Amino acid sequence: GQNIDQPTEMTATEGAIVQINCTYQTSGFNGLFWYQQHAGEAPTFLSYNVLDGLEEKGRFSSFLSRSKGYSYLLLKELQMKDSASYLCAVMDSNYQLIWGAGTKLIIKP
Amino acid sequence: GAVVSQHPSRVICKSGTSVKIECRSLDFQATTMFWYRQFPKQSLMLMATSNEGSKATYEQGVEKDKFLINHASLTLSTLTVTSAHPEDSSFYICSASYLGTDVNEQFFGPGTRLTVL
Numbered sequence: 001g002q003n004i005d006q007p008t009e010m011t012a013t014e015g016a017i018v019q020i021n022c023t024y025q026t027s028g029f030n031g032l033f034w035y036q037q038h039a040g041e042a043p044t045f046l047s048y049n050v051l052d053g054l055e056e057k058g059r060f061s062s063f064l065s066r067s068k069g070y071s072y073l074l075l076k077e078l079q080m081k082d083s084a085s086y087l088c089a090v091m092d093s094n095y096q097l098i099w100g101a102g103t104k105l106i107i108k109p
Numbered sequence: 110g111a112v113v114s115q116h117p118s119r120v121i122c123k124s125g126t127s128v129k130i131e132c133r134s135l136d137f138q139a140t141t142m143f144w145y146r147q148f149p150k151q152s153l154m155l156m157a158t159s160n161e162g163s164k165a166t167y168e169q170g171v172e173k174d175k176f177l178i179n180h181a182s183l184t185l186s187t188l189t190v191t192s193a194h195p196e197d198s199s200f201y202i203c204s205a206s207y208l209g210t211d212v213n214e215q216f217f218g219p220g221t222r223l224t225v226l
Binding site: 033040041042043044045048087096097099100101102 | 143151152153154155158200202204214215216217218219220222
């Protein structure tokens with residue numbers, strides 16, 4: 001079966017760095033997405049990786065290793081507004097998104 | 110660009126009634142629209158995928174006669190929850206994609222919170 005695993009919840013301090021991991025097992029691979037979702041709102045796109053390596057976009061970076069079925073989202077200089085759930089999703093061979101359950105990130109002052 | 114709207118944002122209805130939710134792509138033509146349902150503290154669950162002018166493809170376990178999807182134009186898809194019951198209470202989110210995006214990105218609407226009494 002298809003499976004996406006990510007931690008349920010993480011806590012970090014304002015100004016610090018946090019890494020959210022995601023491991024996946026899917027039938028085929030057409031890219032991995034990270035989305036941010038604030039409570040009661042729809043997800044917003046953060047990043048997309050289809051090749052191995054690190055993609056940097058401002059305070060957020062995303063890494064992919066296809067051979068390990070592994071990705072992480074790195075958030076630097078954390079701000080209180082970064083408190084949200086972060087969803088990892090993999091596009092499978094049918095171009096369907098398989099979603100992880102999300103990681104709730106709590107930022108403390 | 111690539112804005113998707115949903116209407117209504119919240120709806121409360123009585124058990125047994127039908128509710129229609131609209132999803133519109135405001136500044137692009139959506140070749141494909143997706144309908145998701147999300148229960149509290151859970152991941153998004155894909156309900157169905159629809160392409161303009163053709164019948165929706167429903168995921169396993171989703172009743173197509175209960176969740177009617179119409180994708181009549183390249184900018185509008187509707188989800189009708191027929192004979193809604195309290196267990197249908199959930200957050201319903203649509204997303205849309207179009208040919209030409211580099212990353213097969215889905216653009217999400219703001220979601221509709223349905224409460225069935």
